[in-house]
Amino acid sequence: MHEDAPRPAVTSGVWLGLDVGTRxxxxxxxxxLTGRARPLKTLAMQPEALMxxxxxxxxxxxxxxGIVVGLPLTREGGEQPMSKRARRFAAAVEQRYQRPVVQHDERGSTQVAKRRFAGERAAGNARRKHAVDIDAHAAAVILEDYLALAGH
Structure with missing residues (x-):
């Protein structure tokens, strides 16, 4: 598993981004190729088998x-309790899917996702009921940030 290391070789130009939370x-x-990402879905972590x-x-x-998993860090860039959980989840994803997995700093992703969502609502492109998918929007922000830094 890589942590913002040089981009691993992938067999497809498609990437998934995951924003791991407690719930x-x-x-x-x-x-x-485009460097763009879009939210797909927010899944409940429990029951785990369904997720x-x-x-x-x-x-x-x-x-x-490849798959990018957000890595929660403190404002200063240090580890926090959720960092360990995200690392364990990333390892499980890599083992389960046998694809390159990269962990990427997710600081600020939720705030950016909320601002984007607010902009979409103001433009009439999103409804309040879609706010529950903010984690999927954050995953898109994390993935786009990774793709931009990786040179895409």
């Missing part, structure tokens, strides 16, 4: 060449 998992899909079954289906459908 929810945000999922986004992106393309390394994995749903994620399995998404990995099968999108066939990503």
């Amino acid at each position: 929810d998992l945000g999922v986004a899909v992106g393309n390394e 994995w079954t749903t994620l399995d289906a998404m990995v099968s459908e999108w066939a990503p060449g």
Whole structure:
């Protein structure tokens, strides 16, 4: 598993982005050619079997060449309690799907996602009921940030 290391070789230009929370998992899909990502879905982390079954289906459908997992860090860039959980989850994802997994600093992603969502609502492109998918929007922000830094 890489942590913002040189970009691993992937077999597809499609990437999935994951924002791991205590209750929810945000999922986004992106393309390394365009550097763009879009939110797909927010999954409940419990029951765990259902979360994995749903994620399995998404990995099968999108066939990503790599997966980016957000790494929660403190404002100063240090580890925090959620960092360990995200690392364990990233290791499980890598083992389960046998694809390159990269952990990427997710600081500020939720705030950016909320601002984007507010802009979409103001433009009439999103409804309040979609606010529950903010974790999926954050996953898209994390993925786009990674793709931009990786040179896409």
